[in-house]
Amino acid sequence: MHLKHSDRPHGPDVVPVTFFLEDPEGLTGKAIKEWKLMGATGESLLELAMEHGINIEHACGGVCACSTCHVYIEDGAKNISESTEAEEDRVEEAPGLQRNSRLACQCIIEKEGAIRLRVPAWNRNAVKELPH
Numbered sequence: 001m002h003l004k005h006s007d008r009p010h011g012p013d014v015v016p017v018t019f020f021l022e023d024p025e026g027l028t029g030k031a032i033k034e035w036k037l038m039g040a041t042g043e044s045l046l047e048l049a050m051e052h053g054i055n056i057e058h059a060c061g062g063v064c065a066c067s068t069c070h071v072y073i074e075d076g077a078k079n080i081s082e083s084t085e086a087e088e089d090r091v092e093e094a095p096g097l098q099r100n101s102r103l104a105c106q107c108i109i110e111k112e113g114a115i116r117l118r119v120p121a122w123n124r125n126a127v128k129e130l131p132h
Helices: 024-028 045-051 085-091
Strands: 013-021 034-040 070-075 101-103 115-119
Touching: 013 024, 013 045, 034 045, 045 115, 085 101
Parallel strands: 013 115
Antiparallel strands: 013 034, 070 101, 070 115
16 A cells, blocks of 8 residues: 555644664665655654655555554654554554554654654565555
8 A cells, every 4th residue: 555645734844854774775775774854744754754765664554554654763752743542552563562662654743853763674564565
């Protein structure tokens, strides 16, 4: 399933977001482990990643119905939306659960302040369909 860009209004790209990729070649086809991007308020971390060629798995299309976009928020959690009960239920299904586990599709940038997240190497959709 492919991510549909959200209908939420987005602000200007003024929020520094650093993605640390444990498997950069698997996600981007490049050997770059650290990606420093600029995001916008109202944008999810999954949207930001996908718009810049970081192909974080999202089997459900980013609607909080799976746990394939599981990431670790390492810094700046106060700058993104709080998790909902639905997200907490889904993230509990993800392997490697930690206190800072979130679903990238549900992390909406809300404040201007640096955010740093890690995308684990093992988080892959084993039944991923190829585009037609």
